[in-house]
Amino acid sequence: MKITGHDNLKESRLNKWSSLTFRLGIAVSLALIVIGFITLFIISGGKDIQPLVRLDQIPAAIVISIGILILLLTPIIQVMAAIVLFSIARDRLFIGISAAVLCFAAISLALALI
Amino acid sequence: MNEVNLWALGGVGLVAGLLGSMLGVGGGILIVPILTLALHLPIKVAIASSLVAIVANSCTAAGMYTKARVTNIRLGLLLETTTTPGAIIGGFIAAVIAPSILSALFGLVLIYAAYIMITRQHLMYDDTQPDSHIVQNNSTDNLSTSLASSYYDRNLDRVITYKVTRIPVGLGTSFFAGILSSLLGVGGGIVNVPVMHLVMGVPMKVAIATSAFIITITATAGALIYYYYGHIYPFIIAPLTIGVVIGSRIGVELTQRAGGIVLRRIFGALLIIVAAMMFFKIADII
Numbered sequence: 022m023k024i025t026g027h028d029n030l031k032e033s034r035l036n037k038w039s040s041l042t043f044r045l046g047i048a049v050s051l052a053l054i055v056i057g058f059i060t061l062f063i064i065s066g067g068k069d070i071q072p073l074v075r076l077d078q079i080p081a082a083i084v085i086s087i088g089i090l091i092l093l094l095t096p097i098i099q100v101m102a103a104i105v106l107f108s109i110a111r112d113r114l115f116i117g118i119s120a121a122v123l124c125f126a127a128i129s130l131a132l133a134l135i
Numbered sequence: 136m137n138e139v140n141l142w143a144l145g146g147v148g149l150v151a152g153l154l155g156s157m158l159g160v161g162g163g164i165l166i167v168p169i170l171t172l173a174l175h176l177p178i179k180v181a182i183a184s185s186l187v188a189i190v191a192n193s194c195t196a197a198g199m200y201t202k203a204r205v206t207n208i209r210l211g212l213l214l215e216t217t218t219t220p221g222a223i224i225g226g227f228i229a230a231v232i233a234p235s236i237l238s239a240l241f242g243l244v245l246i247y248a249a250y251i252m253i254t255r256q257h258l259m260y261d262d263t264q265p266d267s268h269i270v271q272n273n274s275t276d277n278l279s280t281s282l283a284s285s286y287y288d289r290n291l292d293r294v295i296t297y298k299v300t301r302i303p304v305g306l307g308t309s310f311f312a313g314i315l316s317s318l319l320g321v322g323g324g325i326v327n328v329p330v331m332h333l334v335m336g337v338p339m340k341v342a343i344a345t346s347a348f349i350i351t352i353t354a355t356a357g358a359l360i361y362y363y364y365g366h367i368y369p370f371i372i373a374p375l376t377i378g379v380v381i382g383s384r385i386g387v388e389l390t391q392r393a394g395g396i397v398l399r400r401i402f403g404a405l406l407i408i409v410a411a412m413m414f415f416k417i418a419d420i421i
Contacts, residue, residue: 035208036201043198058373069138072368085369089187093358095194096351114281118212125219126356133359
C-alpha cells in the first residue's frame with residue numbers, strides 16, 4: 022500500500038483538528054460542570070440532595086446544564102469540522118459519510134430540544 | 136426519587152472510570168448496576184447518567200488517541216453511520232420497555248463482558264502484545280482504499296500498515312452496538328472492539344482508539360434521546376462525570392505500571408456476582 026505525502030498531510034490535519042475539538046470541548050464543559058458542582062456543594066452544604074432542582078439551586082443547575090450541553094455538542098462539532106476538512110480536500114465520499122452522521126446526530130439533538 | 140449523596144455519586148464515577156480504563160471496558164458496565172443496586176436510582180435515570188459520563192470519558196480518550204494518530208477517523212465516521220441510528224432506535228426502545236426487562240438485558244450483557252474478561256482478555260484490551268493480526272486484503276474498491284491506514288507503534292518502534300476488510304459485516308454489527316449502547320447505557324466497545332479487530336482486520340490498538348471515537352457520537356445520540364424523555368438530572372450527572380474523568384486518568388497511569396490479567400479475572404467474577412444481583416433485584420429477592 023502506498024501512502025503519499027499528500028495523504029499523510031490530510032490525515033495529519035484531520036487528526037489535529039479532531040484532537041483539538043475533543044480537548045477543547047471537554048475542557049470547557051468540565052470546567053462548567055465543576056463550577057456548577059462546587060456551587061451546588063456550597064448551597065447544599067455537602068448533604069444528600071434531591072435530584073430535582075430546588076429554587077435556590079437553579080444557578081448551579083443552569084451552569085451544569087450548559088456544561089452538559091457543550092459536552093454533548095462536542096462530538097457533533099467534531100463531525101462538522103471533519104466535513105469542512107473533507108470539503109477542503111474535495112473528498113466527496115467522506116463528505117457524504119460525515120454529512121450522514123451529522124444528520125443522525127441533528128435528529129437526536131432536535132428531538133432533545135423539542 | 137430518593138435523595139442522593141454527592142460524595143457517593145462522585146465515588147461511583149471514580150471507581151467506574153478507574154476500573155473501566157484499567158480493564159479496557161467502558162464505565163457504563165459499572166455505573167448502571169451501582170446506581171441502581173447501591174443508590175437505588177431508577178434504571179432509566181442510571182442509563183441516561185451513564186451515557187453522559189461515557190461521552191465525557193470517550194471524548195477525553197478520543198482526544199488523546201487522535202493526537203497520537205492511532206485512531207482511524209475515516210473508519211470511525213463510516214461505522215458511525217450505523218451506530219448513530221442504532222443509538223437513536225435503542226433510546227426509543229428503552230423508553231417503552233419495562234425496567235425489569237432492561238435490568239435482565241443488562242444482566243446478560245454483564246455475563247458476556249465477564250466471559251470475555253475471564254477467557255479472552257486479548258479481545259478487549261492488549262497494550263503489551265504486538266499486533267499479530269495484519270490481514271492480507273487484495274480488495275481494491277474505493278472505500279477499502281480510503282480506509283487503509285497506518286500508525287506508529289511505540290512498543291514495536293515501527294510503523295504498522297493495515298487494510299480494513301469485511302466492511303458490510305462491520306456496519307451491521309455497529310448498528311447492533313448502537314442499539315445496545317443506548318438501550319443499556321454502555322459504550323458499545325465490548326462489541327465494536329472485537330469486531331473491528333477479529334472481523335475487519337484492524338490492529339487492536341487502532342480498534343480501541345477508533346471505538347472511543349465512535350462512542351463519542353453514539354453515546355451522545357443516546358443521551359439526547361434520554362434527555363427528550365426527561366431522564367437527565369444535572370445534579371446526578373455532575374459528580375458522576377467529574378469522578379469518571381478523574382478515575383480514568385488515574386486508571387491509565389496505573390495500567391502502565393501493573394499487569395492486569397489477574398485483576399481482569401477477579402473483575403470478571405465480580406461482574407457475574409453483579410449480574411446475579413441484577414436478576415435477584417428483578418425477582419424482588421434483594
